[in-house]
Amino acid sequence: MAHTTAHKQRWQRRKAARPGEILDAALELFTEKGFVATRLDEIADRAGVSKGTLYLYFDSKEDMFRAMVQNIIVPHVDQAEQLISDHVGTQRELIECFVWNWWEVVGKTRLAAIPKLLVAEAHHFPELAEFYVIHVVDRVRNLLAAIIRQGVAQGEFKKVDANSAVRVLIAPLVFAVIWDRSLGLFDKSDYDRGQYIRTHLQLFFEGVSHR
Amino acid sequence: MAHTTAHKQRWQRRKAARPGEILDAALELFTEKGFVATRLDEIADRAGVSKGTLYLYFDSKEDMFRAMVQNIIVPHVDQAEQLISDHVGTQRELIECFVWNWWEVVGKTRLAAIPKLLVAEAHHFPELAEFYVIHVVDRVRNLLAAIIRQGVAQGEFKKVDANSAVRVLIAPLVFAVIWDRSLGLFDKSDYDRGQYIRTHLQLFFEGVSHR
Amino acid sequence: MAHTTAHKQRWQRRKAARPGEILDAALELFTEKGFVATRLDEIADRAGVSKGTLYLYFDSKEDMFRAMVQNIIVPHVDQAEQLISDHVGTQRELIECFVWNWWEVVGKTRLAAIPKLLVAEAHHFPELAEFYVIHVVDRVRNLLAAIIRQGVAQGEFKKVDANSAVRVLIAPLVFAVIWDRSLGLFDKSDYDRGQYIRTHLQLFFEGVSHR
Amino acid sequence: MAHTTAHKQRWQRRKAARPGEILDAALELFTEKGFVATRLDEIADRAGVSKGTLYLYFDSKEDMFRAMVQNIIVPHVDQAEQLISDHVGTQRELIECFVWNWWEVVGKTRLAAIPKLLVAEAHHFPELAEFYVIHVVDRVRNLLAAIIRQGVAQGEFKKVDANSAVRVLIAPLVFAVIWDRSLGLFDKSDYDRGQYIRTHLQLFFEGVSHR
DNA sequence: ACTTGCGGGACGGCCCGTTTCT
DNA sequence: AGAAACGGGCCGTCCCGCAAGT
Numbered sequence: 001m002a003h004t005t006a007h008k009q010r011w012q013r014r015k016a017a018r019p020g021e022i023l024d025a026a027l028e029l030f031t032e033k034g035f036v037a038t039r040l041d042e043i044a045d046r047a048g049v050s051k052g053t054l055y056l057y058f059d060s061k062e063d064m065f066r067a068m069v070q071n072i073i074v075p076h077v078d079q080a081e082q083l084i085s086d087h088v089g090t091q092r093e094l095i096e097c098f099v100w101n102w103w104e105v106v107g108k109t110r111l112a113a114i115p116k117l118l119v120a121e122a123h124h125f126p127e128l129a130e131f132y133v134i135h136v137v138d139r140v141r142n143l144l145a146a147i148i149r150q151g152v153a154q155g156e157f158k159k160v161d162a163n164s165a166v167r168v169l170i171a172p173l174v175f176a177v178i179w180d181r182s183l184g185l186f187d188k189s190d191y192d193r194g195q196y197i198r199t200h201l202q203l204f205f206e207g208v209s210h211r
Numbered sequence: 212m213a214h215t216t217a218h219k220q221r222w223q224r225r226k227a228a229r230p231g232e233i234l235d236a237a238l239e240l241f242t243e244k245g246f247v248a249t250r251l252d253e254i255a256d257r258a259g260v261s262k263g264t265l266y267l268y269f270d271s272k273e274d275m276f277r278a279m280v281q282n283i284i285v286p287h288v289d290q291a292e293q294l295i296s297d298h299v300g301t302q303r304e305l306i307e308c309f310v311w312n313w314w315e316v317v318g319k320t321r322l323a324a325i326p327k328l329l330v331a332e333a334h335h336f337p338e339l340a341e342f343y344v345i346h347v348v349d350r351v352r353n354l355l356a357a358i359i360r361q362g363v364a365q366g367e368f369k370k371v372d373a374n375s376a377v378r379v380l381i382a383p384l385v386f387a388v389i390w391d392r393s394l395g396l397f398d399k400s401d402y403d404r405g406q407y408i409r410t411h412l413q414l415f416f417e418g419v420s421h422r
Numbered sequence: 423m424a425h426t427t428a429h430k431q432r433w434q435r436r437k438a439a440r441p442g443e444i445l446d447a448a449l450e451l452f453t454e455k456g457f458v459a460t461r462l463d464e465i466a467d468r469a470g471v472s473k474g475t476l477y478l479y480f481d482s483k484e485d486m487f488r489a490m491v492q493n494i495i496v497p498h499v500d501q502a503e504q505l506i507s508d509h510v511g512t513q514r515e516l517i518e519c520f521v522w523n524w525w526e527v528v529g530k531t532r533l534a535a536i537p538k539l540l541v542a543e544a545h546h547f548p549e550l551a552e553f554y555v556i557h558v559v560d561r562v563r564n565l566l567a568a569i570i571r572q573g574v575a576q577g578e579f580k581k582v583d584a585n586s587a588v589r590v591l592i593a594p595l596v597f598a599v600i601w602d603r604s605l606g607l608f609d610k611s612d613y614d615r616g617q618y619i620r621t622h623l624q625l626f627f628e629g630v631s632h633r
Numbered sequence: 634m635a636h637t638t639a640h641k642q643r644w645q646r647r648k649a650a651r652p653g654e655i656l657d658a659a660l661e662l663f664t665e666k667g668f669v670a671t672r673l674d675e676i677a678d679r680a681g682v683s684k685g686t687l688y689l690y691f692d693s694k695e696d697m698f699r700a701m702v703q704n705i706i707v708p709h710v711d712q713a714e715q716l717i718s719d720h721v722g723t724q725r726e727l728i729e730c731f732v733w734n735w736w737e738v739v740g741k742t743r744l745a746a747i748p749k750l751l752v753a754e755a756h757h758f759p760e761l762a763e764f765y766v767i768h769v770v771d772r773v774r775n776l777l778a779a780i781i782r783q784g785v786a787q788g789e790f791k792k793v794d795a796n797s798a799v800r801v802l803i804a805p806l807v808f809a810v811i812w813d814r815s816l817g818l819f820d821k822s823d824y825d826r827g828q829y830i831r832t833h834l835q836l837f838f839e840g841v842s843h844r
Numbered sequence: 845a846c847t848t849g850c851g852g853g854a855c856g857g858c859c860c861g862t863t864t865c866t
Numbered sequence: 867a868g869a870a871a872c873g874g875g876c877c878g879t880c881c882c883g884c885a886a887g888t
Contacts, residue, residue: 034334036247040881050848052883061881120331122393123245129397137394163402164410171383171390171411178389179382182333183348186340191374199375200382203418224865224870250856261872263859272857456756458669462861472868474863483861542753544815545667551819559816585824586832593812593833594804600811601804604755605770608762613796621797622804625840644851646886651850672876683852688878 019057022047023068031113031181035065035121065117066128073114073132076105077139084143091151092205095144099173103197112177119178141166148208157208165208172200222260230268233258234282237275242324242392246276246332276328277339284325284343287316288350295354302362303416306355310384314408323388330389352377359419368419376419383411441479444469445490453535453603457487457543487539488550495536495554498527499561506565513573514627517566521595525619534599541600563588570630579630587630594622644682652690655680656704659697664746664814668698668754698750699761706747706765709738710772717776724784725838728777732806736830745810752811774799781841790841798841805833 025046029038040061044051058064083101087094106112122129145166151157176196179187236258240249251272255262269275294312298305317323333340356377362368387407390398447468451460462483466473480486505523509516528534544551567588573579598618601609647654658679662671673694677684691697716734720727739745755762778799784790809829812820 034332037334039879051881052848052850053846055882056847119389119393121245122396123243123248126397129394133394133398137398138400141400160414161406161410164407165414167387167402167407168383168411168414171386172379175382175386175389176378178330178386182330183340183344185333186337187344187348189349189352191378195372196375196378199372200379203371203376203379204414205418207414207417221864222871226870229870251858252856262857263873264871266858266860267870456754459756461859473861474868474870477862478867541811541815543667544818545665545670548819551816555816555820559820560822563822582836583828583832586829587836589809589824589829590805590833590836593808594801597804597808597811598800600752600808604752605762605766607755608759609766609770611771611774613800617794618797618800621794622801625793625798625801626836627840629836629839644885646850648850673878674876682850684877685853685879686851689850694877 018047018049018053019067022049022054022057023064023071026064027068027072027110027113030065030068030117031110035061035117035124062125062128065125066131069114069118069128069132069136072111073106073136076111077136079105081139081143084147091147091154091156092209094147095169095205096201098144098147099197099201102173103193107173107177108193113181115174116178116181119174120182141170144169151208155210158210160208169204173197229258229260229264230278233260233265233268234275234279238279238321238324241276241328242321246272246328246335273336273339276336277342280325280329280339280343280347283322284317284347287322288347290316292350292354295358302358302365302367303420305358306380307412309355309358310408310412313384314404318384318388319404324392326385327389327392330385331393352381355380362419366421369421371419380415384408440469440471440475441489444471444476444479445486445493448486449490449494449532449535452487452490452539453532457483457539457546484547484550487547488553491536491540491550491554491558494533495528495558498533499558501527503561503565506569513569513576513578514631516569517591518623520566520569521619521623524595525615529595529599530615535603537596538600538603541596542604563592566591573630577632580632582630591626595619651680651682651686652700655682655687655690656697656701660701660743660746663698663750664743668694668750668757695758695761698758699764702747702751702761702765702769705744706739706769709744710769712738714772714776717780724780724787724789725842727780728802729834731777731780732830732834735806736826740806740810741826746814748807749811749814752807753815774803777802784841788843791843793841802837806830 022043026038026043029042029046032038040051040054043064044054047054054064058067080098080101084094084098087097089097106115118125118129118132145162148157148160148162148165148169152159152162176193180193233254237249237254240253240257243249251262251265254275255265258265265275269278291309291312295305295309298308300308317326329336329340329343356373359368359371359373359376359380363370363373387404391404444465448460448465451464451468454460462473462476465486466476469476476486480489502520502523506516506520509519511519528537540547540551540554567584570579570582570584570587570591574581574584598615602615655676659671659676662675662679665671673684673687676697677687680687687697691700713731713734717727717731720730722730739748751758751762751765778795781790781793781795781798781802785792785795809826813826
């Protein structure tokens with residue numbers, strides 16, 4: 001590295017950084033206007049490149065979306081799995097740990113736009129949708145279902161249907177990020193997201209736990 | 212020519228029936244492909260009319276969507292309010308009555324596509340989105356919140372935050388219809404919707420009820 | 423006539439009047455918005471009939487225009503020829519008589535819209551344009567050219583080229599009605615039409631007359 | 634075109650030349666068929682580009698017309714004002730100079746189609762019409778009115794109403810270009826434009842001059 | 845060589861003149 | 867006579883592929 005000129009380094013860094021910058025711009029715009037309504041001109045403008053340049057890094061508009069999902073979301077699933085496997089404590093603590101971690105790194109960040117986009121425009125991206133279901137949704141569901149089954153086996157939880165319970169556990173979380181980015185934008189009555197999640201977790205655990 | 216009955220008419224006047232047929236076709240196609248991706252030609256084809264005829268009954272593509280929501284969903288809210296006000300029983304029974312009624316007339320019918328569409332494409336319809344939030348969402352939330360507050364006042368429920376609880380109660384229901392019409396289409400692992408709702412209600416009431 | 427009922431008479435009168443009412447409405451609208459921009463719905467509305475009824479009396483939108491010209495303008499040319507042939511006096515008086523008569527019955531009435539329309543949209547109506555040139559323009563030019571040639575022969579006018587002189591005589595008149603119905607509508611500076619025509623005639627006759 | 638080389642390129646970058654070529658094609662077609670009747674496809678075809686390319690240079694069909702007027706006509710008004718201010722001679726000579734110059738650069742060229750178009754379709758372009766009246770018509774009228782008033786003050790002309798005189802002076806000129814591009818196309822009897830203008834000027838000056 | 849940006853082609857919503865049914 | 871329906875066409879838009887620039 002030291003033997004290269006500063007000029008070249010900067011240029012190389014720019015090149016390496018370009019895809020990320022483009023994806024950032026794209027994510028912003030997709031969030032604001034949806035996938036279909038976002039024009040490539042706008043993405044190029046916001047990323048500070050020309051429209052043609054986009055095609056150096058991505059095959060198509062859809063490919064951009066695909067890259068966004070694969071590069072951004074999947075690593076978070078890896079980390080979540082690691083987090084859980086490293087964690088020690090009750091199953092309830094495990095789940096709460098997962099949920100709040102998700103809330104911190106996805107739910108309340110701009111990344112939350114991705115699940116919303118996928119739900120909103122899954123029609124246009126059957127392959128990506130399938131990929132997402134397999135590599136994100138299924139993994140998360142399996143992760144949580146295992147915890148719940150473990151809780152049931154250990155007597156921490158009642159005998160609940162783990163599959164349904166997982167869905168009931170996840171739904172309010174995902175729904176919140178979707179709502180906040182769709183109809184919620186036109187909802188005069190605001191609410192406290194933290195309180196909402198706490199209420200959800202409290203009710204959920206009082207529901208599944210003995211006593 | 213006029214004396215033969217074999218002469219085939221190209222079309223018939225059916226002013227009264229047309230709007231409904233058009234909206235039916237539109238709802239089907241919007242459900243299949245989303246609003247933006249549905250072309251007016253397709254709606255016209257499926258409704259068995261010509262493209263120009265659409266504009267006899269609706270001002271624009273968006274107006275079609277608006278009519279769908281106003282004519283179909285709002286009456287159901289009216290009925291739901293009536294159902295609740297007529298009902299006698301515990302607050303839990305009231306809520307279960309509301310939920311299962313919603314499931315029968317909306318959740319598991321083709322009408323479930325409407326909330327999905329609104330969530331997916333709210334960006335394009337700020338006015339309609341606002342209308343929906345005010346005339347559907349707010350009314351339903353208020354209805355359920357009143358029941359929950361009543362339950363708390365009467366000692367049937369614990370002291371929970373009614374606003375959060377309502378959102379937690381509704382989220383899994385709406386999420387289910389959205390999911391089933393978006394990423395769920397690409398989800399290999401199916402699930403029993405009835406079981407899902409039962410689990411949700413069971414956990415919810417064990418969560419909010421004393422003991 | 424006496425053997426028909428009053429009811430039927432009225433109906434027949436209405437029926438006979440219909441085409442005229444339609445043409446009146448059409449002329450108004452063509453004047454306001456031009457031929458292309460005027461929709462048949464509007465004509466039907468203003469005439470108080472339905473759109474389909476228009477086709478009972480006219481084959482097409484263009485045919486309406488044709489009827490307007492033939493029924494309204496041509497009779498005026500007949501009258502003008504009669505007026506001139508009846509008139510006695512100097513050639514200057516003849517021309518002034520023609521011009522002011524034209525101004526009274528066409529130039530300052532709603533009929534002035536017709537030349538404007540023909541000039542503006544002659545492209546769309548080659549046949550009608552040809553008809554108008556032959557049965558209106560040519561006749562008027564011949565009429566006036568004959569007067570001028572007579573004036574030259576009698577020594578009232580200088581030896582001018584009658585063809586050019588006629589065109590120079592007519593141009594400011596027709597131009598005025600065109601201008602007032604086109605760019606003139608956006609002209610802040612108004613002018614006195616009577617003064618304009620007087621100035622034109624004065625200059626013209628001082629130009630063509632001896633001394 | 635680029636057909637001289639054997640290698641057939643689908644297109645070339647000619648950013649600088651494109652707008653002019655498009656406007657040329659547009660002017661031709663507007664002249665032939667009018668503004669409304671000219672389709673963008675046709676303009677694109679004749680300009681040798683695709684329809685989408687038009688929108689790289691112009692915001693809309695109307696914007697094309699606007700550019701035509703502003704880029705082509707207004708400079709000629711500037712030149713005319715310069716011409717007059719540079720000129721020395723009698724007021725009559727000034728006017729004749731202006732008129733014949735106008736005839737050479739506008740009246741008998743394809744530019745003459747622009748006034749015709751504006752007059753014919755002013756309805757569709759209220760803003761452009763106003764612009765044209767202010768930046769072209771008014772300026773020319775003021776220019777000529779000043780000359781006439783000067784002529785009156787210096788005793789070269791009689792005491793005529795300058796405003797009416799200017800309109801009488803201009804009318805036959807503009808009318809000629811309008812006529813030649815509308816009903817004149819269907820007029821069997823041709824005429825000598827030069828003779829027509831000479832007759833007009835002769836009559837006009839004999840009308841306004843003493844003796 | 846990498847970036848730029850012009851150009852191509854296709855399509856969708858909307859509109860309207862005309863025809864057909866009642 | 868009136869009202870409903872048809873059918874075709876246009877403007878504006880946008881994604882994407884190549885040829886010029888730096």
